[in-house]
Amino acid sequence: MPDSNSNILRLRRLGIDTHTENIVFMRADCQVCRSEGFTANTRVSVNHGSHHIIATLNVITSDIIQPGEAVLSEEGFRHLHAQEGDLITVTHLRPILSFSEVRAKMFGRKFNEEAIQRIIADITQGLYSKIEIAAFVTVCSGDNLGLDEVIYLTRAMIESGSRLQWKEKMVVDKHCVGGLPGNRTTPIVVPILAAAGLTIPKTSSRAITSPAGTADVIETMTPVDLTLEQIKEVVKKEGGCMAWGGAVKLSPVDDIIISVEKALDVDSAGQMIASVLSKKAAAGSTHTVIDIPVGQTAKVRSKEEAFLLEYYFRAVGLAIGMEVEVLITDGTQPVGKGIGPALEALDVLSVLRNEAAAPTDLRDRAVQLAGLTLEVAGLAPKGAGFEKAMGILQSGAALEKFYRICAAQGGFQEPVASPLQHEVVAMSSGVVRSIDNRKLAKVAKLAGAPKSPGAGIRFQAPLGRYVKKGELLFTIYSESQGELSYALNYLHSSGHIVELVSP
């Protein structure tokens, strides 16, 4: 029984959703606040049986909760494995010792391996507040991490989660560094390689700062929240899968860090490499092909930067025992026509179905990546991979495999674009000289992507095309008038997205 001399409280549930952060609500006059000296925003330990969580305290001065009660956010109930009416204790937090390593890094000291292991272990356990994670993300941003630190971070992230084991000696994977709207090759590459007999347990991310992550796109066609067991079954049956990585806790700490990177709209090279390779390693991959699109408005802006990333990817791969091949590709304009989950999925299906109107740029990129992987895997001689991969696509074998993988994952459905549309037309006639991919992505995000899967942009004005005044440049899709207005406001205040010049 909660009594007034203990720090025991009875849990109440008010259905408060605070996303990833645990919040505990306690009365200001509660005996625990008084005896322990807790005030609003104190970080506290909430204990229930053998489970403990760290939560931020919100203090309540009204009677919505009774003396002796505490309310947890929904996340808190989940993490604590608790039910309404359960008894908890609330105690002081011990100082998080590993954060002193983050502080030392602010002052220019390098991380050693043990420091990074301790930080990642503490973040995984939920000991860091969001502002502490923000500081960690910031000290790791830019070129603040050396190669050794990226290797430590990668290893620590691999250790933070589950790891898949395969009986096959060779397990392949691919990853695109991103930043290029519409560059959705995964749902084409996976079925080509699986149809060729390779094992490819592909997990993808949701969007960090872009209008769509690969997992968001695939989810408009088939479930991606697979358990580890389901992934194993799908891959055993079909050779490949297309799952969301976050659902299987292959690198759970990555999702925590990414939620802060997303809020800051930052993702740094060192953390990106550790994030990518740790997930590949945890998925059991032995051979990985990385696509790095380069362009003024892509994530990677110069060849030099791409070469440096290539070096880091290969060197970190070596350190963790993985063969990594890098393909540096053209990132000057969007790939395909769609930007946003469903709109990109429509492009993907069009390629897999070998439709005449299918975007050839998306098809050729996917086939190039699949071809290189076939070569790396020894299934095609050097230089012959492209042709072999194209054959698998054009024969319809890739489409059939795609449907079979979707069926194994829970079924296939056609993706659907949002109902509200706004057409953006050329204000004058001219040839498309440049496209600002960053602004384009921003418009798609303000329109609701990826939260609303049908929202985004269908882009119709590739580089070099001559467009007449009044002709369509792109269409914005949105679920709600509010979001469409925000996209249009930004569009009107942001200057050129498509630059036209006299031919």
Place this chain on the structure above:
Amino acid sequence: MPDSNSNILRLRRLGIDTHTENIVFMRADCQVCRSEGFTANTRVSVNHGSHHIIATLNVITSDIIQPGEAVLSEEGFRHLHAQEGDLITVTHLRPILSFSEVRAKMFGRKFNEEAIQRIIADITQGLYSKIEIAAFVTVCSGDNLGLDEVIYLTRAMIESGSRLQWKEKMVVDKHCVGGLPGNRTTPIVVPILAAAGLTIPKTSSRAITSPAGTADVIETMTPVDLTLEQIKEVVKKEGGCMAWGGAVKLSPVDDIIISVEKALDVDSAGQMIASVLSKKAAAGSTHTVIDIPVGQTAKVRSKEEAFLLEYYFRAVGLAIGMEVEVLITDGTQPVGKGIGPALEALDVLSVLRNEAAAPTDLRDRAVQLAGLTLEVAGLAPKGAGFEKAMGILQSGAALEKFYRICAAQGGFQEPVASPLQHEVVAMSSGVVRSIDNRKLAKVAKLAGAPKSPGAGIRFQAPLGRYVKKGELLFTIYSESQGELSYALNYLHSSGHIVELVSP
């Protein structure tokens, strides 16, 4: 009337205290969430008449609020000038453009003056979330800010708040860089200088990472939450005041930044200089004396570091038109005996009262600083300031002035130490060779300082003293058993605080 097709909601008050962060609670099925696409943790704009605030959205799935209602945290009600029952609208946040400058700084670009002005203006307006401020604090930490950037930051912080005007041509001030427990010279220096006829509108901070800030100490004896008008009156009447800077919005952005620095337990040189000098400039000071204690466990650890800080202080002073003198002092051990607000106040009173048991180290430091200021102000020849200041103290004129200032600020009261005490004694006999000030401060903080004004430490074992086994080293004071336990747990796990060696 809230209707189901608008984004108007009616405010309810549930007395939820979330400290400095605005939180808005809305139903998951609310028309605004649905039409605007809001989900948990979205940052939104809450609008009421001509007032707007940025708030973090918590989504509620129970019936504690009705359709058409929204709940604000208490801070939200205050900032929005709203009452229960008022109608509000909730809309999307426009992107915070200045944060792209913080992002650029992560990638190594320097801030220019306009960038810092925009960032500080946006933080002042409450547009930045805590994690965005954490990123800003982190990119400004260590030696990441150059002299030019510190000057821009100082100017931007001066512009962010009110500024005091005085008819006197010369207005003096003092500041201690801190990190030295018990170094509470302000309430001694101010009355000495005011008694000498100088104008010293002193504002002090509360603790950032230490067990007590000067404002916390003075508050145990007299009110420090003065308005600008009250400060002007007190100074007009008595020549000096001892107020909390945060209450008068002389540099309001500083308090926002400091709350995050406090959570991260970080305060960086550049931000510290900007924080200190912006407050002095805003208070109208023309001449400022800075005390920099140097010692292995003080905030500044080496003479070199102190010299660099001295250079920055003087150069930034020059840029903003302020004469700055620096006094580098011994920071190898705590000053006085008390560590914590009331315990330090007891030392101060003992010095002002010229008691035989008064700590001479605290007295001599205060007199030295007051003396240097008398010299800088031309009230004493070079080298004769110390003697003049000591004369004012020993004559009782400083004590009388202190009481008069307290009376003008709202009255004087005797400070009171906390009731729970624990004595820490020597485990062996020996001479005190070193004292770990950082660990000592940590113990005082875990014991409850500065939140509990009576909590902290009374320290009895200065460097060089011979102590017998079992003799008292220091006493821990605490308001609650919980806090005392945490202090003792840390004490037992943290190794030596006082190092004894055979004589």
